[in-house]
Amino acid sequence: MSGDVRAYSVVICVYTEERWSDILAAVDSSRGQSLAPLETLVVVDHDEALRARLAAVFAAAEGVRVLTNAGPRGLSSGRNTGVAAARGEIVAFLDDDAVAEPDWLRHFDAAYDDERVIAVGGRTLPVWASGRRPAWFPExxxxxxxxxxxxxxxxxxxxxxxxxxxxSFRRTAFDAAGGFATGIGRDGGRRPLGCEETELCIRLARAVPGAAILIDDRSVIHHKVPPARERFAYFRARAYAEGLSKALVARSVGAAKGLESERRYVTRALPAGVARGLCDAARGRPGGVGRAAAILVGVLTTACGYAVGLARSRGGTAAFSHGPAGPRERAAAVPGGGAGAA
Known part of the structure; x- marks a missing residue:
């Protein structure tokens, strides 16, 4: 890390009291960082009972603020609310059912010594409710x-x-590209949509030529996988929703960039996974055939979702809102004006 000390705002978006213990663990892991954040912002998605309960718990906690999602229901609006209120130079995002390792922020921070770096992600490890990965579930x-x-x-x-x-993102990233698109990603509905961060990063790369987006796999968090998500039914539902989400991303930023990484993944990583599963099966290892079959089903289901998403979007108009677009919008959301690097 350089001599300059960067201030971090950690944003944790929450939506249900069913994750109460997980939320507390996530906040504790943020506050326990070896590189202490300036603040931890807990953004509640239109649940007044949960907001009041969290506000009471953290009333005396230094550096913790509990906020209400200022936009429509959904994860993107929650994140945009956190960005608008954040006072740190860097805004980091942590899932409400995840725990960050103590050096999570410190490893992020090392990358920001390079001024070209505008966003840094980390490695997320699954914590299976059953204690182990289902034998059929491909990595x-x-x-x-x-x-x-x-x-x-x-x-x-x-x-x-x-x-x-x-x-994590520099605050200047949101000045340049706006926030997370509220027409993409999870919105409280039953279908597990996503990809809002993909769409933002593509817009960001266009808005800031030469900017670097990195992943540092030393920045580790542990993400809980509840029993329902270990089932094949959820696997298929999530794959289908991913296809729908990719269609929205392609509609927003174009298919060339929207599917650039996915083409490499489908043509290289997945065939290798199928071959690995079949080899394991030939050697008598459990789950090999199941993993190979799950990859094939996952690809076909995602492709089906993508095709349906494209068909639905034909002839329609884009309905994406990109959240806070710059310091003027942030100043209106934060009493006393916006703070942080511009």
Whole structure:
């Protein structure tokens, strides 16, 4: 780290009291960082009972603020609310059912010594409710449960986009590109949509030529996988929703960039995964055939979702809002004006 000390705002978006203990653990892991954040912002998604309960718990906690999502229901609006209120030079995002390792922010920070770096993501490890990965569940599809998947590059490397539950951005990134698109991603509905961070990173790369987006796999969080998400039914539902989400991303930023990384993943990582599963089956290892079959089903289901998403969007008009677009909007959201680097 350089001599300059960068201030971090950690944003944790929450929406249900069912995750109460998880939320407390996430906040504790933020406050326990070896590089202490300036603040931890807990953004509640239109649940007054949860907001009041959290506000009472953290009333005397230094550096913790409980906020209400200022936009429409959904994760993107919650994140945009956190960005608008944040006072740190760097805004980091942590899932409400995840725990960050103590050096999570410190590893992020090392990358920001390079002024070209505008966003840094980390590695997310799944914590299975059953205590172990289901034998049929391929590592290539760990994105289904919000974790880092086989096929992503290792180390500290440049990528197209970070994964939203374990990511950080310079505040200037939102000045340049706006916030998370509220027409993409989870909005409280039943279908597990996503990809809002992908769309933002593509817009960001266009808005700031020469900017670098990195993943550093030393910045580790541990993300809980509840029993329902260990089931094949959820695997299929999430894969289908991912296809729908990719269609929205392609509509917003174009298919060339919207599917750039996915083409490499489908043509390289997934065939290797199928071959690995079949080899395991030939050697008598459990789950090999199941993993190979799950990859094939996952690809076909995602492709189906993408086709349906494209068909739905034909002839329609874009309905994306990109949240806070610059310091003027932030100043209106934060009493006393916006703070942080411009």
């Amino acid at each position: 290539e599809f760990d994105w289904v449960v919000g974790a880092t998947y086989r096929g992503l590059p290792e180390g500290r490397v440049r990528v197209r986009n970070v994964l939203g539950g374990n990511a």
